Amino acid sequence: MSDLAIQVRKFILDELQPKLTMLGISRGAVSTKFNLIDSGILDSMSFIELIGAVENKFSVEMDFENLEANEITSIEGFIQCAVESRKS
């Protein structure tokens, strides 16, 4: 995992910490395949808020246009999308 990917992951987990705590999920249990929607952590509104937060923090503009919903909503896919946006 690149440095940027590690930073993005840490930032996302920090943002989600209150909800993880509420659902009793430890940070270590958040695998790369962890799905932000299926897990009940985020709904459409909070998902968009998370996008905004990541975009602000890392000065990126995430592009979801050609991605599968499954890719975008898994934590791994989400991080990758943020990292890719930074490159371009």
Add this chain to the structure above:
Amino acid sequence: MLIDGFLNSVNRHPNRPALDVNGVIYSYAELAEKAGLIAEAIDPKQNNNEPIGVLAHKSETAFAGILGSLLSGSAYLPLQPHHPANRIIRSIEIAQTNTIIVGLEGIDCLKKLLQSTDRPIRCIIPQANNHILEKLKKFGKKHEIIGAVDITAINRTLSRPDNSANDVAYVIFTSGSTGDPKGVAVRNRNVVPFVRHMAKRCNANHHDRFSQVSDLTFDLSIFPVWVCWESGACLCSVNDKIKLAPSKFIKDKQITIWTSVPSAIVLLKKMRLLKVNSYPTIRYSFFCGEALPVESAKAWQAACPNSTVENMYGPTEATCAITGFQWTGDNSRSTNGIVPIGWLLPNQNAAIVNQKLSPVPTGVEGELCLSGAQVVEGYLKDTKNNSEKFIKINQLSDEIWYRTGDLAVQSDDGCYFFRGRVDFQVKILGHRIELEEVEQVVRESTRSSSVVCLSWPIVDGAAQGLIVFAIDDGINCDEKKTIKACKSILPNYMVPKRVYFVAALPLNINGKIDRKQLITMLGDGGYT
């Protein structure tokens, strides 16, 4: 009958795709076979035309289940596995449902139902294996559990059920202000004219590909599901994750006919998924369920340049949609930044009445009342709501009119305009306030795509002030400036105490802005 359109398509296009759900494509012949087996498993002796529950969500069983119910000669009652079990039990009790078709995604909910109801239920679970069946059989002997093995043993030829136009086709429950859900029973004679009209209106044919976004418990689903199958087209189910980012889905599935609530546009805009000409394959878009803001219509039209964009209006009681307005890019007809709801569909009637239930002239605002082929006769076993909501109107014919609770005005050329809810009117210190009026001022000042005004807090039953939530995608999304703008236009008692700019507004299960959740978010001390 509603099922006739599907049966005709099975005969005409047996090998064409009928359904694309969770990555599996079913031809008309395959879907008919699945539905036929379910129909056969419904015991006609046990079922005396009571609606069949379909406890499933965006799965093969959800779609085969509604078809199987109709093929058995019964109505279908969609049930959402994510709803609280008590609410579902109340629904099946009111509808007197004895048989439920269950998808694998509904098993957990079914366990709770079986534990908490005294009503003997015949559960048909077409995809359940022996292991699941054994577990379920522990939930009491009074229930009957039928699984895949029992169903595949049945041999059946597909035949048209012996129903009449007067028989109920589906029952959908809507929330009731009293807390008990209200069952709306829509008959074949209500829904068939709607489906046939819409198939012509959007010129649907067997090459079309319909998106199916909304839940079957929301009657917005009636348009895509039944117009699709009437036309021999393919229904492409959009699961809950795809709903968040449907861009790739629309392109991959080459969707030609789109249906959603207008809030979906705001979500896509927020994710920058509405670039110019993003979705050239879409040729018809059906928006319904809440007011369509001009800004949303413009954004959608730009992303779908080849699409006819229609703003449809109608309560569940009038079968999905009863008026429609074709957006032409000319917003001169729009009022308060909202697209008109347009003209009545054929053979429907509307009257705008004052508080004394007398019709008002064109240009005067009043409560919209509806009658005609698509309007139902009343709620299931709900005499109180029936006498309040289904009425006769002075000076008009003897027919029964449904009071929508929606405020509307009609122009001289017959076009209807939605003006808000009768019950969104609030009073603060005796002053009457239309929340939509405040929303409109904020919308104009901020250019935000979505604005909601709430009365809050409520102390001893009386509203103390107004709070506004707005999406921060406009040009002047600043709280102080917005309040200043409101003060310059509105009397003091109508100026919001706080204006919160947020990335998105919460949506309820039907995709409408969830005012209740916003109130919850305000809590005791305000939004932080």
